[in-house]
Amino acid sequence: MNQADSRTDNLPVAGSPKNSDVRRMFGEITPAYDFLNRFFSGTFDRRWRSLAARAATEGLNPCARILDLATGTGDLAMDLAKAAPAARVHGADFTRPMLAHAAEKFGRGRFEWIEADAMALPFENDFFDALTIAFGLRNMDDRPGALAEMARVVRPGGRVAILEFGRPRNRIWRALFELYLFQIMPRVGRLVSGSMAYLYLAQSIRNFWSADELSAKMRAAGLGSVTATPLMGGIVYLHVGVKEPAS
Ligand SMILES: C[S@@+](CC[C@H](N)C(=O)[O-])C[C@H]1O[C@@H](n2cnc3c(N)ncnc32)[C@H](O)[C@@H]1O
Numbered sequence: 001m002n003q004a005d006s007r008t009d010n011l012p013v014a015g016s017p018k019n020s021d022v023r024r025m026f027g028e029i030t031p032a033y034d035f036l037n038r039f040f041s042g043t044f045d046r047r048w049r050s051l052a053a054r055a056a057t058e059g060l061n062p063c064a065r066i067l068d069l070a071t072g073t074g075d076l077a078m079d080l081a082k083a084a085p086a087a088r089v090h091g092a093d094f095t096r097p098m099l100a101h102a103a104e105k106f107g108r109g110r111f112e113w114i115e116a117d118a119m120a121l122p123f124e125n126d127f128f129d130a131l132t133i134a135f136g137l138r139n140m141d142d143r144p145g146a147l148a149e150m151a152r153v154v155r156p157g158g159r160v161a162i163l164e165f166g167r168p169r170n171r172i173w174r175a176l177f178e179l180y181l182f183q184i185m186p187r188v189g190r191l192v193s194g195s196m197a198y199l200y201l202a203q204s205i206r207n208f209w210s211a212d213e214l215s216a217k218m219r220a221a222g223l224g225s226v227t228a229t230p231l232m233g234g235i236v237y238l239h240v241g242v243k244e245p246a247s
Pocket of ligand 1: 022
């Protein structure tokens, strides 16, 4: 086994990741996670999350209950708290170091930080008025199952806002993005975090559904009026769907 193999053989397999591998990987990169998010996106990640928070909370009852799923270090949960100051914001994730970091950054007063797997959420049906998830869905081993859980815990008429990486339609932009993903991100990521996780993250972006596929899967999970907004020329998409009333 060469050195590169020994560094990558404990990474999740992009496209069909195992939960335990994903959890371990995110646990390893927690200390460097926020810095690398800002660095790799040129701080655009802040704007993307704030757009998702505004889309999810538009027209919401001020005392709403909102879930930020796969909350990681909690940045989108914080944007939700800013967009809906009287709302109760829950941040759920299955990687304990990520959640601990979120609680350390933002405290517990405005938030409930919950250790939970997206495939089996510990909430009753129709519990939340809105739900968000940013850059988490593609790491899940049963994405249709996770979408069904999201639709289950949101009330009819509630919004689900999903931020995920996409594939730019413009060929030149897409080629530049891939170059950045595969040549720059893994090298800088390894230097800063000491982990090859950023190679897995690049592969998982390439293996994720297209924006049209994600829209179709959201509809299949019971979310209607689905919109897909490309951000930064399609590098990222914001999908929003509304839970349909039970027929
Ligand atoms: C790329 S990070 C995104 C974190 C945060 N939402 C953000 O915008 O920075 C993906 C997160 O998804 C979480 N995650 C992946 N699969 C999960 C699952 N099945 N259940 C709960 N959390 C999961 C990971 O632990 C990690 O914190």
